[in-house]
Amino acid sequence: MSEKIKAETRTEFGKGAARRIRRENKIPAVVYGHGNEPIHLTLPGHDTMMALKHGGANALLELDIDGKTQLALTKQVQVDPIRRVLEHVDFVAVVKGEKVTVEVPVHLNGDAAKETLVVTETTTIQLEAEATHIPEFIEVDIEGAAAGTQIHASDLKLPSGSTLLLDPETLIVNITEQISAEALEAELEEAEAEAGIEHDAPEAEAAEEPAAEAASEEPAAE
Incomplete structure:
Protein backbone atom coordinates (compact mmCIF):
# COMPACT_ATOMS: atom_id res chain seq x y z
CA MET A 1 0.00 0.00 0.00
CA SER A 2 1.45 3.38 -1.03
CA GLU A 3 1.21 6.74 0.72
CA LYS A 4 0.12 9.75 -1.34
CA ILE A 5 2.43 12.78 -1.22
CA LYS A 6 2.20 16.00 -3.21
CA ALA A 7 5.63 16.89 -4.58
CA GLU A 8 7.08 20.02 -6.20
CA THR A 9 9.77 19.93 -8.87
CA ARG A 10 12.86 22.01 -8.09
CA THR A 11 15.58 23.62 -10.18
CA GLU A 12 17.89 24.84 -7.38
CA PHE A 13 20.59 22.47 -6.20
CA GLY A 14 23.51 22.43 -3.81
CA LYS A 15 23.88 22.79 -0.04
CA GLY A 16 22.54 26.34 0.05
CA ALA A 17 19.35 25.40 -1.77
CA ALA A 18 18.90 22.32 0.44
CA ARG A 19 19.21 24.44 3.58
CA ARG A 20 16.57 26.87 2.31
CA ILE A 21 14.23 23.98 1.59
CA ARG A 22 14.68 22.53 5.08
CA ARG A 23 14.09 25.93 6.71
CA GLU A 24 10.64 25.81 5.11
CA ASN A 25 10.03 22.42 6.79
CA LYS A 26 10.35 20.64 3.46
CA ILE A 27 12.69 17.89 2.25
CA PRO A 28 14.84 17.73 -0.90
CA ALA A 29 14.49 14.43 -2.75
CA VAL A 30 15.48 12.72 -6.01
CA VAL A 31 13.68 10.01 -7.99
CA TYR A 32 15.91 7.76 -10.13
CA GLY A 33 15.17 4.91 -12.50
CA HIS A 34 13.61 3.54 -15.69
CA GLY A 35 16.23 5.15 -17.90
CA ASN A 36 14.90 8.66 -17.32
CA GLU A 37 16.75 11.69 -16.05
CA PRO A 38 16.63 12.02 -12.23
CA ILE A 39 13.65 14.02 -11.00
CA HIS A 40 14.60 16.57 -8.32
CA LEU A 41 11.76 17.26 -5.92
CA THR A 42 10.73 19.10 -2.79
CA LEU A 43 8.47 17.14 -0.42
CA PRO A 44 6.36 18.29 2.55
CA GLY A 45 8.39 17.53 5.69
CA HIS A 46 5.77 16.21 8.12
CA ASP A 47 3.75 14.19 5.59
CA THR A 48 6.89 12.59 4.16
CA MET A 49 8.27 11.74 7.58
CA MET A 50 5.00 10.05 8.59
CA ALA A 51 4.79 8.14 5.28
CA LEU A 52 8.34 6.81 5.64
CA LYS A 53 7.77 5.91 9.27
CA HIS A 54 4.58 4.03 8.42
CA GLY A 55 6.07 2.27 5.40
CA GLY A 56 9.29 1.14 7.04
CA ALA A 57 12.62 0.60 5.29
CA ASN A 58 10.97 -0.04 1.92
CA ALA A 59 8.26 2.61 2.00
CA LEU A 60 6.38 3.03 -1.27
CA LEU A 61 5.13 6.55 -1.93
CA GLU A 62 2.67 7.72 -4.55
CA LEU A 63 4.11 11.06 -5.60
CA ASP A 64 1.89 13.65 -7.25
CA ILE A 65 4.35 15.49 -9.54
CA ASP A 66 2.78 18.30 -11.52
CA GLY A 67 -0.51 16.44 -11.70
CA LYS A 68 1.09 13.13 -12.71
CA THR A 69 1.39 10.14 -10.37
CA GLN A 70 4.72 8.38 -9.90
CA LEU A 71 5.22 5.36 -7.64
CA ALA A 72 8.54 5.71 -5.84
CA LEU A 73 10.32 3.14 -3.67
CA THR A 74 12.48 4.50 -0.85
CA LYS A 75 16.16 3.55 -1.28
CA GLN A 76 18.15 5.90 0.95
CA VAL A 77 17.16 8.28 3.72
CA GLN A 78 19.57 10.81 5.23
CA VAL A 79 18.76 11.84 8.80
CA ASP A 80 20.44 14.56 10.86
CA PRO A 81 22.29 12.64 13.63
CA ILE A 82 21.67 15.35 16.24
CA ARG A 83 18.19 16.69 15.52
CA ARG A 84 16.91 13.41 14.03
CA VAL A 85 15.11 15.16 11.19
CA LEU A 86 15.02 14.13 7.52
CA GLU A 87 17.64 15.81 5.36
CA HIS A 88 17.30 14.06 1.99
CA VAL A 89 15.54 11.08 0.41
CA ASP A 90 16.47 9.04 -2.66
CA PHE A 91 13.75 7.07 -4.45
CA VAL A 92 13.63 4.58 -7.32
CA ALA A 93 10.75 4.94 -9.78
CA VAL A 94 8.61 1.79 -10.07
CA VAL A 95 5.40 0.75 -11.82
CA LYS A 96 2.57 -1.47 -10.66
CA GLY A 97 3.29 -5.16 -11.15
CA GLU A 98 7.04 -4.58 -11.39
CA LYS A 99 9.28 -6.89 -9.36
CA VAL A 100 11.92 -5.25 -7.17
CA THR A 101 14.72 -6.55 -4.97
CA VAL A 102 14.52 -5.41 -1.34
CA GLU A 103 16.00 -6.08 2.09
CA VAL A 104 13.27 -6.95 4.61
CA PRO A 105 13.83 -7.15 8.38
CA VAL A 106 13.13 -10.29 10.40
CA HIS A 107 10.79 -9.94 13.40
CA LEU A 108 10.49 -12.61 16.11
CA ASN A 109 7.05 -13.44 17.49
CA GLY A 110 6.47 -15.14 20.83
CA ASP A 111 8.79 -16.47 23.54
CA ALA A 112 10.99 -19.53 23.35
CA ALA A 113 10.95 -22.16 26.11
CA LYS A 114 12.36 -21.26 29.52
CA GLU A 115 16.12 -21.30 30.08
CA THR A 116 16.92 -20.83 26.40
CA LEU A 117 18.95 -18.22 24.58
CA VAL A 118 17.51 -16.84 21.33
CA VAL A 119 20.01 -15.45 18.81
CA THR A 120 18.92 -13.82 15.54
CA GLU A 121 21.78 -14.81 13.26
CA THR A 122 20.37 -12.99 10.19
CA THR A 123 18.45 -9.78 10.86
CA THR A 124 17.37 -8.99 7.28
CA ILE A 125 16.66 -11.14 4.23
CA GLN A 126 16.71 -10.31 0.55
CA LEU A 127 13.49 -10.79 -1.39
CA GLU A 128 12.08 -10.20 -4.81
CA ALA A 129 8.56 -8.87 -4.51
CA GLU A 130 6.01 -6.80 -6.39
CA ALA A 131 6.66 -3.12 -5.82
CA THR A 132 3.13 -2.61 -4.50
CA HIS A 133 3.23 -5.67 -2.22
CA ILE A 134 6.51 -5.38 -0.33
CA PRO A 135 6.18 -6.82 3.21
CA GLU A 136 7.27 -4.53 6.05
CA PHE A 137 8.90 -7.50 7.76
CA ILE A 138 9.02 -11.29 7.81
CA GLU A 139 7.60 -12.77 11.01
CA VAL A 140 9.24 -15.79 12.62
CA ASP A 141 7.23 -17.65 15.27
CA ILE A 142 9.41 -18.94 18.14
CA GLU A 143 6.63 -19.46 20.72
CA GLY A 144 7.65 -22.37 22.96
CA ALA A 145 10.65 -23.31 20.81
CA ALA A 146 13.04 -25.61 22.66
CA ALA A 147 16.82 -25.46 22.91
CA GLY A 148 18.37 -26.88 19.76
CA THR A 149 15.78 -25.31 17.46
CA GLN A 150 17.27 -23.76 14.32
CA ILE A 151 15.25 -21.80 11.80
CA HIS A 152 16.73 -21.50 8.31
CA ALA A 153 15.78 -19.30 5.37
CA SER A 154 13.94 -22.24 3.81
CA ASP A 155 11.64 -22.37 6.87
CA LEU A 156 10.39 -18.80 6.48
CA LYS A 157 6.79 -18.16 5.47
CA LEU A 158 6.87 -15.59 2.69
CA PRO A 159 3.93 -13.52 1.45
CA SER A 160 2.35 -14.57 -1.83
CA GLY A 161 4.30 -13.22 -4.79
CA SER A 162 7.59 -12.94 -2.88
CA THR A 163 10.68 -14.96 -3.79
CA LEU A 164 13.61 -15.63 -1.46
CA LEU A 165 16.96 -14.38 -2.82
CA LEU A 166 19.04 -16.04 -0.13
CA ASP A 167 20.71 -19.40 0.34
CA PRO A 168 17.94 -21.64 1.78
CA GLU A 169 20.43 -23.02 4.31
CA THR A 170 21.17 -19.59 5.78
CA LEU A 171 20.63 -19.70 9.55
CA ILE A 172 18.07 -17.11 10.63
CA VAL A 173 17.40 -17.94 14.29
CA ASN A 174 19.39 -20.20 16.62
CA ILE A 175 17.94 -21.25 19.99
CA THR A 176 20.36 -22.76 22.48
CA GLU A 177 20.34 -23.77 26.12
CA GLN A 178 20.91 -20.83 28.40
CA ILE A 179 24.24 -21.06 30.19
CA SER A 180 24.18 -20.62 33.97
Missing part, protein backbone atom coordinates in the same frame (compact mmCIF):
# COMPACT_ATOMS: atom_id res chain seq x y z
CA ALA A 181 26.24 -17.99 35.77
CA GLU A 182 28.33 -20.74 37.39
CA ALA A 183 29.07 -22.42 34.05
CA LEU A 184 29.95 -19.09 32.46
CA GLU A 185 32.34 -18.27 35.30
CA ALA A 186 33.99 -21.69 34.97
CA GLU A 187 34.47 -21.14 31.22
CA LEU A 188 36.05 -17.75 31.85
CA GLU A 189 38.41 -19.18 34.46
CA GLU A 190 39.42 -21.97 32.09
CA ALA A 191 40.05 -19.48 29.29
CA GLU A 192 42.15 -17.29 31.60
CA ALA A 193 44.16 -20.32 32.73
CA GLU A 194 44.87 -21.34 29.14
CA ALA A 195 45.87 -17.77 28.29
CA GLY A 196 48.27 -17.78 31.26
CA ILE A 197 49.94 -20.96 30.04
CA GLU A 198 50.38 -19.48 26.56
CA HIS A 199 51.95 -16.33 28.03
CA ASP A 200 54.35 -18.33 30.23
CA ALA A 201 55.60 -20.50 27.38
CA PRO A 202 57.40 -17.72 25.43
CA GLU A 203 59.01 -16.47 28.67
CA ALA A 204 60.37 -19.95 29.41
CA GLU A 205 61.75 -20.24 25.88
CA ALA A 206 63.36 -16.81 26.20
CA ALA A 207 65.03 -17.86 29.46
CA GLU A 208 66.42 -21.03 27.87
CA GLU A 209 68.02 -19.23 24.93
CA PRO A 210 70.65 -17.22 26.91
CA ALA A 211 71.61 -20.37 28.84
CA ALA A 212 72.10 -22.26 25.61
CA GLU A 213 74.16 -19.40 24.16
CA ALA A 214 76.36 -19.27 27.30
CA ALA A 215 77.00 -22.98 27.09
CA SER A 216 78.06 -22.70 23.46
CA GLU A 217 80.55 -19.90 24.28
CA GLU A 218 82.45 -21.95 26.98
CA PRO A 219 85.91 -23.05 25.74
CA ALA A 220 86.27 -26.70 25.04
CA ALA A 221 88.25 -28.68 27.65
CA GLU A 222 91.86 -29.51 26.56
